[in-house]
Amino acid sequence: MSTVNIDKILKRVQKPTRYSGGELNSVMKDPEGADIRYAFVFPDTYEVGMSHLGMKILYHVLNLRPDTYCERVFAPWVDMEEEMRKENIPLFSIETRTPVREFDFVGVTLQYEMCYTNVLNMLDLAGIPLLSKDRGEDAPFVNAGGPCAYNPEPLAEIFDFFTMGEGEEVIGELMDAYKEWKAEGGRRIDYLKKIAKIEGIYVPCLYDVEYNGDGTLKSMTPNCPEAKPRVRKRIVENLDEIVYPDKFIVPFMDIVHDRVSLEVFRGCIRGCRFCQAGMIYRPIREKSPDRLVKDAECLLSSTGYEEMSLSSLSTSDYTRFEELADRLLTLTEKEKVSLSLPSLRVDNFGLSLMERVQKVRKSGLTFAPEAGSQRMRDVINKNVTEEDLMRSVGLAFDGGWLTVKLYFMIGLPYETDGDIAGIARLAEKVAERYYASEKTNKRRAPSVNLSVAGFVPKPFTPFQWAGQNDMETLRRKQQLLKGEIKNRHVKYSYHQSDVSVLEGIFARGDRKLNAVLVRAFELGCKLDGWSECFDMEKWRRAFADCGVDMDFYTRERSYDELFPWDFVDIGVTKDFMMRENERAKAAVTTPHCRLKCSGCGAASLCAGGKCSVYTEESSLKKIRELKENG
Amino acid sequence: MAEEKILYDYYLIYEKTDNAKYISHLDFVRTYNRTMRRAGLPVAFSEGFNPHPQLSFALPLSVGYTSECELLELKLTEELPEAEIRDRLNAVIPDGIKILEAHKGRSRMKKLRYARYIVTPEIMPGSVDGFLNMNEIIIDKKTKSGIKDTDIRPDIREIALSDGKMEMILCAGSDRNLKPDVVVRAMNRYISGYDSGDCEYHRAAVYDDEMKIIN
Numbered sequence: 001m002s003t004v005n006i007d008k009i010l011k012r013v014q015k016p017t018r019y020s021g022g023e024l025n026s027v028m029k030d031p032e033g034a035d036i037r038y039a040f041v042f043p044d045t046y047e048v049g050m051s052h053l054g055m056k057i058l059y060h061v062l063n064l065r066p067d068t069y070c071e072r073v074f075a076p077w078v079d080m081e082e083e084m085r086k087e088n089i090p091l092f093s094i095e096t097r098t099p100v101r102e103f104d105f106v107g108v109t110l111q112y113e114m115c116y117t118n119v120l121n122m123l124d125l126a127g128i129p130l131l132s133k134d135r136g137e138d139a140p141f142v143n144a145g146g147p148c149a150y151n152p153e154p155l156a157e158i159f160d161f162f163t164m165g166e167g168e169e170v171i172g173e174l175m176d177a178y179k180e181w182k183a184e185g186g187r188r189i190d191y192l193k194k195i196a197k198i199e200g201i202y203v204p205c206l207y208d209v210e211y212n213g214d215g216t217l218k219s220m221t222p223n224c225p226e227a228k229p230r231v232r233k234r235i236v237e238n239l240d241e242i243v244y245p246d247k248f249i250v251p252f253m254d255i256v257h258d259r260v261s262l263e264v265f266r267g268c269i270r271g272c273r274f275c276q277a278g279m280i281y282r283p284i285r286e287k288s289p290d291r292l293v294k295d296a297e298c299l300l301s302s303t304g305y306e307e308m309s310l311s312s313l314s315t316s317d318y319t320r321f322e323e324l325a326d327r328l329l330t331l332t333e334k335e336k337v338s339l340s341l342p343s344l345r346v347d348n349f350g351l352s353l354m355e356r357v358q359k360v361r362k363s364g365l366t367f368a369p370e371a372g373s374q375r376m377r378d379v380i381n382k383n384v385t386e387e388d389l390m391r392s393v394g395l396a397f398d399g400g401w402l403t404v405k406l407y408f409m410i411g412l413p414y415e416t417d418g419d420i421a422g423i424a425r426l427a428e429k430v431a432e433r434y435y436a437s438e439k440t441n442k443r444r445a446p447s448v449n450l451s452v453a454g455f456v457p458k459p460f461t462p463f464q465w466a467g468q469n470d471m472e473t474l475r476r477k478q479q480l481l482k483g484e485i486k487n488r489h490v491k492y493s494y495h496q497s498d499v500s501v502l503e504g505i506f507a508r509g510d511r512k513l514n515a516v517l518v519r520a521f522e523l524g525c526k527l528d529g530w531s532e533c534f535d536m537e538k539w540r541r542a543f544a545d546c547g548v549d550m551d552f553y554t555r556e557r558s559y560d561e562l563f564p565w566d567f568v569d570i571g572v573t574k575d576f577m578m579r580e581n582e583r584a585k586a587a588v589t590t591p592h593c594r595l596k597c598s599g600c601g602a603a604s605l606c607a608g609g610k611c612s613v614y615t616e617e618s619s620l621k622k623i624r625e626l627k628e629n630g
Numbered sequence: 631m632a633e634e635k636i637l638y639d640y641y642l643i644y645e646k647t648d649n650a651k652y653i654s655h656l657d658f659v660r661t662y663n664r665t666m667r668r669a670g671l672p673v674a675f676s677e678g679f680n681p682h683p684q685l686s687f688a689l690p691l692s693v694g695y696t697s698e699c700e701l702l703e704l705k706l707t708e709e710l711p712e713a714e715i716r717d718r719l720n721a722v723i724p725d726g727i728k729i730l731e732a733h734k735g736r737s738r739m740k741k742l743r744y745a746r747y748i749v750t751p752e753i754m755p756g757s758v759d760g761f762l763n764m765n766e767i768i769i770d771k772k773t774k775s776g777i778k779d780t781d782i783r784p785d786i787r788e789i790a791l792s793d794g795k796m797e798m799i800l801c802a803g804s805d806r807n808l809k810p811d812v813v814v815r816a817m818n819r820y821i822s823g824y825d826s827g828d829c830e831y832h833r834a835a836v837y838d839d840e841m842k843i844i845n
Contacts (some may be wrong), residue, residue, distance in 0.1 A: 008828060010652060011694050017657065022649035024664075024724045250664060252657045252724075304664030304722070306682070335667075336681050 001031055003097045004090065009083040017252040018046035019080060021094040025247040025302065027063045027070070031096055034069035035182075036175055038062050039093055039103040039140070043110070043118035044529060046074040050249070051257035053311060054109055054146065058167050060245035068175055071095040073106075075118045075527070076125070084125065091126035100126035104178065106140045108159070110148035113506040114499065114529040116155065119144075120521040123158075130518060132160045132205060137188050141178075150233075150280055151459045151565040154509035154517065156204035161192060164200045164568055165233030166266070168242050173198050193226040200234035202568070203227060209511055209564075215552055217510060217562045232569040233280070235605050239266065239287045244295050247302040259307035259340070260299040262292050264324070267602075268313040269593035269613065272370070273381045273584050274409065276458035277313055279572050282602035283611045284317075284593065286618070289324045296328060300335055308332060309340040316345035319618040325353055346392035351399055364403035364449070365396050371412060372422030378587040379414050381462075381580070386426065393430050398439040403447045404430060410477045411455040411469035411500075414585060420477055423452070424484035431489040450492045452481065454500030458507050459565045460572065462580035467556035468504040471497045498536040499528070505553040510564040513553075515546045573601035594623050637674045637684075637705040640715060641737035643730045643845055645698040646691060650726025655690035661724065662702070668722040671715065674705040688739035688844075689802055689836065692809060697833035698730070699845065701739045731845075741838040744787060745802035747810040748834050750795050752827025758789050758796075761821050769816040782808055782816060789813070802836060 010016040040059055042049025062070035071093035076084060090099040100106060108119055120130055129135045145163040152162040163170055174195055181191040196203045206227035210218040222229055236242050267284035296308060318324060332339045339357050344350045346365060369389055371377045377384060393404055408423050427450050434446035454474045457466045474497035485492055506513060520542035527533035543550050559578060583590055590598055593613045603611035613619050666673045666683050675681035688701035716732040766781040785801040785808035800808040814826050836844045
């Protein structure tokens with residue numbers, strides 16, 4: 001084992017604490033005393049990666065094992081990479097500055113498609129062969145997990161294996177299997193075959209893929225008995241019993257989410273048809289208020305953080321939200337800690353809570369109607385009406401808020417130009433609502449910030465069959481919307497359309513994209529999530545050089561097509577998603593899980609095939625309340 | 631009306647070494663605030679909707695510099711033994727930062743006029759006499775109104791060479807402040823044939839206008 005000397009180059013780079021380590025609560029072990037060394041890689045910069053909750057959890061879980069030492073690795077910023085390449089310094093871990101290629105495992109979390117070239121760049125910096133087949137017996141096992149791993153195929157030739165679903169339990173099984181394999185003295189392929197039997201593990205080289213003449217997938221077949229035809233995702237059923245870090249690493253630099261984060265629940269009851277997170281994290285599972293308050297106390301005292309936030313897909317859907325909010329506020333007021341409540345529904349309760357949380361400062365409030373017309377909101381199953389929005393915005397304006405942020409998408413399936421004009425109308429109505437009220441201060445002006453993203457069809461959603469608008473269409477729609485906005489209080493900003501298209505290509509991609517990725521990396525693509533680094537021209541060249549047609553991946557697909565990700569079993573069935581897509585076509589909404597079970601299939605992941613929505617006492621109570629209130 | 635509270639003044643002398651030298655001043659302030667919270671000290675908070683501990687630092691330390699003479703004043707709402715404050719902070723402070731002393735009362739940080747730095751270059755200059763005998767030493771330097779060509783000679787009190795190290799006593803404080811890396815840059819420019827290479831910078835002591843150590 002060796003370590004790298006970076007002292008010299010740290011003096012020449014911006015933000016050296018991205019690389020220097022030594023942060024409070026980082027785990028220091030004697031590397032010689034560990035049987036297994038695990039490099040946990042976040043394929044983006046330190047400030048992005050350190051904000052990620054999943055990494056904190058798995059870092060903690062792995063380091064609880066006396067036989068394992070898990071260290072962190074992040075993508076260097078451009079200036080640091082330049083210095084490293086100049087001085088021949090390989091990619092290294094933060095804790096002990098050990099070259100990444102000397103680890104037993106290199107585990108990458110895939111949070112968004114635009115980080116894929118970073119994975120290749122980091123492997124290259126580490127001196128690890130880019131393709132799985134080129135790695136020798138001594139190379140680390142390069143593996144991935146996270147939401148993008150649910151369609152692993154665009155990276156199937158790069159990673160040795162993938163983990164589907166929640167990692168807390170399966171990662172321990174992988175470590176145990178590693179020690180057994182070491183003791184057995186097997187070859188590299190033997191380990192991969194051994195773990196292919198573990199539920200949730202996908203080893204791409206154990207599957208053969210055939211294509212039809214039109215380029216679509218014909219078949220995907222295991223080529224050895226160890227590989228399962230379908231890989232089922234892992235979930236942890238009881239969140240109260242899972243390990244949660246008692247300490248977070250406290251960075252020196254200001255990171256994106258620099259605070260204590262409490263994971264309130266996993267999954268979502270809502271079922272928005274464009275939302276992948278709402279499907280892949282099902283079924284919904286909550287942590288109890290007791291456990292959350294305990295986690296909060298523990299983390300506040302071990303970190304000294306002055307801010308705490310709740311993490312979930314829809315905070316207001318937590319069944320014991322009032323109780324939790326009350327208990328947490330008692331704690332945070334005592335400790336002079338501020339509590340932030342993202343994705344909170346703005347109703348009377350929500351607003352009074354925000355008043356209590358924010359006291360004086362009234363920063364902006366965010367709403368996500370997602371679509372401009374009621375028909376379109378019904379299509380996407382966003383169960384919010386214009387009246388709901390106007391009521392919430394009215395409460396906010398009357399309560400003294402001046403700035404509201406509205407999130408919308410364009411390029412949605414079954415969308416017309418009228419739906420796009422509807423976005424402008426709705427935003428203007430929001431601005432007008434400020435002046436229509438007697439309670440608002442007319443000497444001040446409201447500001448309605450309109451943020452519009454291009455829709456990206458994702459696997460494992462009812463819109464996985466949908467066509468994606470090309471760049472020209474998206475640009476036309478952006479301009480159309482711009483022209484529709486007449487109210488000077490409405491400010492409009494939109495995302496780069498070429499990034500959305502590329503994201504969509506990789507989200508629904510197949511194995512043929514591995515070559516494109518490698519080519520894009522060779523052409524210098526990296527840090528694609530950063531607009532100052534993103535270069536669409538290089539990407540176009542990479543696709544052209546590999547003879548891969550971008551339009552093939554953005555096209556609308558038919559129900560009989562076999563998808564590259566169909567072998568992954570997320571619990572929610574393809575049949576359910578088809579039914580939902582049909583309802584979308586007819587602009588019919590589907591009630592959320594507590595109003596009516598729609599039989600999505602996720603219950604099959606739970607013990608006895610029963611979903612927690614219909615077994616948890618707090619959830620049943622909520623359902624009774626909903627029924628009583630009609 | 632907020633209740634009038636009796637506040638107790640303390641000041642700390644601390645060192646910043648090893649990896650901690652990469653922490654910028656702004657990040658360092660945040661690190662200290664969090665350390666106070668972890669230590670559970672009865673820190674006095676500022677008023678307002680975003681209360682933060684009342685701390686004041688003597689002289690910001692540049693990124694990459696180490697030091698053994700940093701000063702920090704704080705206010706507590708209770709009286710505590712000095713050694714207890716020091717020990718409770720050291721128990722929860724990140725590696726590379728260490729409280730050397732805690733004292734009751736206010737420090738003399740307002741009187742700070744000079745600082746002594748130890749600079750370790752890769753290559754030592756043969757002599758600095760010619761450099762110091764220049765009438766003026768003009769170098770581009772960051773000032774309050776942007777980067778400007780400035781004569782730094784008046785702000786150099788002393789430069790001595792010994793044992794592979796340079797010792798510099800330079801003006802320091804909010805009024806006139808000169809950092810040793812600027813001096814090294816000037817040496818590279820004006821001492822013909824000289825190239826210092828990468829240097830280590832260490833702040834060893836701070837003084838008042840009569841060159842009495844402030845501690």
